[in-house]
Amino acid sequence: MARVPHEPVMAAEVMELLAGRRLVLDLTLGAGGHAEALLEAGVERVVGLDRDPEAVREAVARLARFGPRFAAVIARFSAPPVRKGIDGALYDLGVSSMQLDRAERGFSYRLAGPLDMRMGPEGPTAAELVNEAPEAELARITATYGE
Numbered sequence: 001m002a003r004v005p006h007e008p009v010m011a012a013e014v015m016e017l018l019a020g021r022r023l024v025l026d027l028t029l030g031a032g033g034h035a036e037a038l039l040e041a042g043v044e045r046v047v048g049l050d051r052d053p054e055a056v057r058e059a060v061a062r063l064a065r066f067g068p069r070f071a072a073v074i075a076r077f078s079a080p081p082v083r084k085g086i087d088g089a090l091y092d093l094g095v096s097s098m099q100l101d102r103a104e105r106g107f108s109y110r111l112a113g114p115l116d117m118r119m120g121p122e123g124p125t126a127a128e129l130v131n132e133a134p135e136a137e138l139a140r141i142t143a144t145y146g147e
């Protein structure tokens with residue numbers, strides 16, 4: 001299937017809040033749409049992180065033209081590798097279009113794919129969890145994350 005880039009949905013609001021900053025940490029980099037808009041708006045430097053290596057690869061290719069003004073790291077937002085000097089931070093929580101539109105990632109209702117649903121390559125797949133996790137663990141996951 002053709003690749004559909006993720007289109008940031010709140011770019012205008014993000015620009016309004018962060019455009020004048022010097023160093024912004026984008027903790028959910030995805031395909032780099034917000035990071036690109038921030039760099040174009042004159043933010044001196046953006047450091048982006050995402051736990052999905054595919055997203056980071058995509059963003060690095062997209063934002064190469066900004067040279068040292070942009071850096072990307074594969075990491076979880078619960079453990080950001082940079083804290084010093086940051087004067088703006090952005091969380092755009094959820095899944096990205098890239099994850100939804102790639103059948104092999106297992107998030108799509110539209111496309112047949114394996115029951116994977118991982119944000120990155122590590123950890124158990126959804127298929128392994130539902131087939132192998134003890135009932136109490138499934139109950140905990142459902143109660144904690146099922147809203």
Ligand SMILES: C[S@@+](CC[C@H](N)C(=O)[O-])C[C@H]1O[C@@H](n2cnc3c(N)ncnc32)[C@H](O)[C@@H]1O
Binds near residue numbers: 031051078119
């Ligand atoms: C809605 S997308 C972000 C799209 C991005 N703002 C853009 O303009 O392209 C959310 C991203 O958060 C990432 N993500 C989800 N959980 C994460 C976590 N715990 N740590 C870091 N990134 C995470 C996903 O892999 C996904 O790429």
